[in-house]
Amino acid sequence: MYLYLTFLLLFPLAGAIIQLACLPLGGYRPPRRLAEAVACLASFGALAMAVLAFAAGHGGTFHLVLRKWLTLPGFTSEMSLLYDPQAALMGLMVTLVAFLVHLYSVPFMRKEEGWLRYFFLLNLFLFSMLVIVLADDLLFLFLGWEGVGFCSYALIGFWYQEPANCRAGRKAFLVTRIGDAALLTALALLFSRLGTLSLSGINLQVAGLPPHLVELTGYLLLVAAMAKSAQMPLQVWLPDAMAGPTPVSALIHAATMVTAGVYLLIRFLPLLTLAPRVMLTLAAVGAVTALLGAASALAQRDIKRVLAYSTISHVGFMFLGLGAGDMGGALFHLLVHGFFKSLLFLGAGCLIMLLDGEHDIFRMGGKLRRCHPALFWTFAAGIVSLAGVPPASGFFSKGEILAAVFQQSGIGYRFLLVLALAAVLLSSLYGFRLLLIVFFGQPAPGAPQDVKRPPPFLMVAVLYPLALLALTSGLLNLPSSTWLSGYLGSPAPQPGWIMNSLDTLLVLGGLGLAWLSYGPADRLGLRNPLSLGALHGPLLSGFGLDRLYLTCVARPYRVLADLLWRGVDERLVHRGLLAPGYFLSWCGQILRRASTGLLSTGLQGLLLGAAAIFCLLALRWWS
Amino acid sequence: MIVPFGHVLILAALLFLLGACCAVARRQLLMILIGVEIMLNAAALAFVAAALHWGRAEGQIFALFIIAVAAAEVAVGLALIVAARQRTGSTRADDFNRLRG
Numbered sequence: 001m002y003l004y005l006t007f008l009l010l011f012p013l014a015g016a017i018i019q020l021a022c023l024p025l026g027g028y029r030p031p032r033r034l035a036e037a038v039a040c041l042a043s044f045g046a047l048a049m050a051v052l053a054f055a056a057g058h059g060g061t062f063h064l065v066l067r068k069w070l071t072l073p074g075f076t077s078e079m080s081l082l083y084d085p086q087a088a089l090m091g092l093m094v095t096l097v098a099f100l101v102h103l104y105s106v107p108f109m110r111k112e113e114g115w116l117r118y119f120f121l122l123n124l125f126l127f128s129m130l131v132i133v134l135a136d137d138l139l140f141l142f143l144g145w146e147g148v149g150f151c152s153y154a155l156i157g158f159w160y161q162e163p164a165n166c167r168a169g170r171k172a173f174l175v176t177r178i179g180d181a182a183l184l185t186a187l188a189l190l191f192s193r194l195g196t197l198s199l200s201g202i203n204l205q206v207a208g209l210p211p212h213l214v215e216l217t218g219y220l221l222l223v224a225a226m227a228k229s230a231q232m233p234l235q236v237w238l239p240d241a242m243a244g245p246t247p248v249s250a251l252i253h254a255a256t257m258v259t260a261g262v263y264l265l266i267r268f269l270p271l272l273t274l275a276p277r278v279m280l281t282l283a284a285v286g287a288v289t290a291l292l293g294a295a296s297a298l299a300q301r302d303i304k305r306v307l308a309y310s311t312i313s314h315v316g317f318m319f320l321g322l323g324a325g326d327m328g329g330a331l332f333h334l335l336v337h338g339f340f341k342s343l344l345f346l347g348a349g350c351l352i353m354l355l356d357g358e359h360d361i362f363r364m365g366g367k368l369r370r371c372h373p374a375l376f377w378t379f380a381a382g383i384v385s386l387a388g389v390p391p392a393s394g395f396f397s398k399g400e401i402l403a404a405v406f407q408q409s410g411i412g413y414r415f416l417l418v419l420a421l422a423a424v425l426l427s428s429l430y431g432f433r434l435l436l437i438v439f440f441g442q443p444a445p446g447a448p449q450d451v452k453r454p455p456p457f458l459m460v461a462v463l464y465p466l467a468l469l470a471l472t473s474g475l476l477n478l479p480s481s482t483w484l485s486g487y488l489g490s491p492a493p494q495p496g497w498i499m500n501s502l503d504t505l506l507v508l509g510g511l512g513l514a515w516l517s518y519g520p521a522d523r524l525g526l527r528n529p530l531s532l533g534a535l536h537g538p539l540l541s542g543f544g545l546d547r548l549y550l551t552c553v554a555r556p557y558r559v560l561a562d563l564l565w566r567g568v569d570e571r572l573v574h575r576g577l578l579a580p581g582y583f584l585s586w587c588g589q590i591l592r593r594a595s596t597g598l599l600s601t602g603l604q605g606l607l608l609g610a611a612a613i614f615c616l617l618a619l620r621w622w623s
Numbered sequence: 624m625i626v627p628f629g630h631v632l633i634l635a636a637l638l639f640l641l642g643a644c645c646a647v648a649r650r651q652l653l654m655i656l657i658g659v660e661i662m663l664n665a666a667a668l669a670f671v672a673a674a675l676h677w678g679r680a681e682g683q684i685f686a687l688f689i690i691a692v693a694a695a696e697v698a699v700g701l702a703l704i705v706a707a708r709q710r711t712g713s714t715r716a717d718d719f720n721r722l723r724g
Contacts, residue, residue, distance in 0.1 A: 597723030599655070599716040603647050 001056055002064055005081050005134060008049035008091065012127035015042025019120035032115060036106045039119035043102040043126055047095040054088045059487050061085075063136060063200060070139070075191075082136035082200050085488045086266055086331060090133045090259075093335045097255040097342045098126045100462040104346050105247045107456030108353070112245075118158060122251070125151035129256035132263065138187050138197040145183065145228070145260065149176050152257050156244040168243035175237040179227025179261070186220035189213065203270040214271060218278030221268050222285070229261030229315045232289040236545050238312055242304040246349030249304060253311040254342035259334055262318045269327050280412050283323025283405065287416040287423070290316030292543065294426035298433065302359045303348050306434050310386060311341055313423060317401055320420055324413065326404030326493055328485040333397035336473050340385040340394060343466035347379040350455045350463075351438065361437045374460055376439050381467040383435045387428035388507050393474030398424065399503055403493040421506060428510025436518040631672035638665035652707065652714045656700045663693045 018038050066079040102122060109115045128151060131144025150173075157169025191197050193213060194205050206214065225231070230238035238258070242249055252258060265272060265282070272278055293313030300306045314337045321330035352359060354372070381392075388394035402424070405417045454460075476484040485491060594601075642661030649655055667689040674682025708714050 595723065597720035599652075599719065600647065600650065603655070607643050607647050 001053065001062055001083070004049050004053035004056060005062075005064060005083055006066065008046055008053060008095075009127065009130055009134065011042045011045035011049060012123045012130065015039055016120050016123035016127060019116055019123065022116055035116050035119050036109075039123055040099070040102045040106065042123050043095065043099040046126060046130065047099045050088075050091040050095040053083065054092055057083060057085075057088050059085050059088075069137070077139040077197060078137050079140050080136040080198065081134045083134060086263075086327075087133050089331060089335060089484075089487075090263055091130065093338050094126070094129055094133060094255045094259075097338055097466075098122075098129075098251060100466060101247045101251045101255075101342065101346070104250075104349070104459055104462045105245075107458045108245065108247055108349065110456070114158070118155075118245070121151050121155050121158075122248075125155065125251060125256050129260065132260050136199045138190070138199060138202075141199070141264075142183065142187065145264075146180065148228075148257055148260055149173060149180065152176075152241070152252055155248040155252075156241045158244055158248065162243075165243040168237075168240040172237040172241050175234055176227045178234060179224040182220045182227070183224035183264075186217050186224065189217050189220070199267060203268070206271045206274060209274075211275070215275040215278055218268075218272050218275040219281070221265065221272070222278060222282055225261030225265045225319075226285060227261070228264070229258050229319070230312050231261070231285050231316060231319060232292060232312075233545055235289065235293065235312045236549065239305050239308045242302070242308055246304070246345060246352060249308075250342040250345035250349070253307070253345060254338040258311060258315055259338065262315060262322065262330060262334055265319075265322055266327055266331060269322070272322075273325060279323050279325065280410075281323070283320050283408075283413065283416050286316045286319025286321070286323055287405075287419040288316070289313065290320060290423040291419045291426065294423045294430060296543070297430040298426060301361060303351065303361050303364075303434070303438065304345075304359060306361070306430065307341065307344055307348060310344075310427070310430065311337075313427060314341070314386075316423070317398060317420070320416065321401035321404055323416075324401070324404040324408050326401060328488045328491075329397065329400035329404050329493070331488065332476065332484055333401055335476070336385065336393045336397040336470070339466055339473055340382045340470035343378060343463060343470050344382040344386065346459070346466065347375060347382060347463055350375055350459050351379075353459070354453065354455055361434060364438045372455070374463070375455070378460075378463040378467040379439070380435060381471050383431045385470040387431040387510065388424065388503070389428075389511070390504050390507070391474075392471050393469075393476075395503070395507070396474035399500060400493060402503060403496070403499055406496075406499055407493045421502065424503060425506045425510050428507040429514050432511050432514035433518045436514055440518075628672060628676045632669060635665045635669035635672065638662075638668065650716050652704045652716050655716060656697065656704070659700075660693060660697065663689055663696075 015038050019035060022035070062081075062083040064081045064083065066081065068076065069079050070077040102119075105118070105122065109118055112118070124147065128144045128147030132141055132148065135141035135144060153169045153173040155169075156172050157166045159165050160169075187197065190202055193209060194202055196202060196205075223234075227234045238253075241252060244252070272282070290313045293309045293311075293316055297306050297309035297313060300309060314333070318330045318333050318337070321333060350372075351364065355364060358364065385392040385394040388398045402417065402420060405413055405420060639662050642658045642663075642665060645658030645661060646655050647658075649658065667686040670682040670685045670689070672682075674680065674686075704714055707719065711718060
């Protein structure tokens, strides 16, 4: 077990280090094939180790110490791992998706420069995420948490020649930093009270903590997860993160970045369950985000932004499930979402590549379906799963979350259930809107015409296993045979027939509505995106949160920075330091006149000085 | 000793002052050098008088030293004046002010 887990971490790290070692060589570049092979092998090794560890684990919990890391008086930090069923499943999903994304990146990066940097960051990204998944020591976890943030920053701004991409990268980094600060505060709080940073230790002792402290820590963790997982109102970085290469988007959304927040909360669930108010807030954040994210996705024209808002919305579902106390459901939805969202992103990447970088769904058009049926069917599988049409996996994971919310008593959860059901309807609506416009619509005039070239083999090949998983991973936790919940040891709430039929009705309603408004029939005339009415603007811009942050946070900050720079630094500090300098210089100017360079001046000075000394001596002799 | 010791010292002091005034006030390099010579000799006179007054030989030895030092000083000083004259064509002290700040 020790071996498997060590190598699970070491494979991607070794891959990253090998690529990094080649980076500064400058003139010498390793052959492209070699870099690709190293990166793919590293991720494949991680996948193999994850499978082996899963097989060897048998659902048990293992606590391993790799090595001592920091030892200070009164404080030790170890590189320790906590391998429990959640970590096992998460590790499997992360490595599987990452491996497929690595494979997909090989043809994707063929025509790009900077592939060495790309594969280095990709491997490092995987490593950091695996650290989050496996770490027991929270400082070690924080290392991975920051590593994920850094890699996402570097990969979102991968094409750094475009200033917009760099801005998007910076934005992602800065917004998630809010969460990092909250997480660090929570860790400090826990350490100061419990004297340990071990996750398993904290979860054992947490019952002895005073309730208000538990609540405070819970809120801090919630903020951390909200920033990382792009929940309202900190979701603003995720749509802009689409500036990165498409496989990176797939990785960020499905496996390595956005899910880290949910996973963190899953890890801390024993603490969170002690604070019911935090749980309710968590569920509320999730439900509101699920609804608003889905509504925003409805207004987008950029295929990647639709998917980004869809991620925000679905991660909201996971938060909701977690807030309702159903850890199994949240993790189930996380896995399922990982499969179908990476499938959709990778499929979208194929489409964008075929259309020479066209992102606008209204300019894609129906030819794609006839020329590339493989792309169409895999994409449709992803959409069906996303919308949660009954036999597909999304139906079961979402159904379990809804059932969990349904079982919670209290008026708050009832209200959230309504929000979630509306989000289910919208989810199906925007999902099928995307499918219908991209594959059935008439392309706008001036759209790229040459779409017949087949996409690279490998890029399509990785879509099949993902499509299969997106459709069938619901089998993990069917309402009748709940393998997953049993494995996790978390009871699965049973969605009754009312819940199921309501869910199905809403999904089919969304499908029908999408068919009527965006399908070939086009009866309601909603094709014009303005028909969303006055809502369209706010939905498109993500409710103007960007502008709000710019005016309320960025502008005062800038004014303050300007004041500190011009006012305090330049006027006060700078001039204050210059004043003594000027005084000394003025003294020098005066004394300079004494130095005439003439012999006589020197002699006069000598004489006067000698006379003065003699006078002094004479005075002392007399007195 | 016929002349009182105090008188000789006063004479030496007057000579020293005269030499100093000469060195400070004159602008010719040569005259400055002469002023310095006079100051040295005033000191030598005081040493000799002191040696006589206390009946000890060190003062006279010092006077000999001073004569030797004065000879060396004159040799170097005159050589410098000659060199300065060859370079600039002037022996006025005020013409040499390149060290002005």
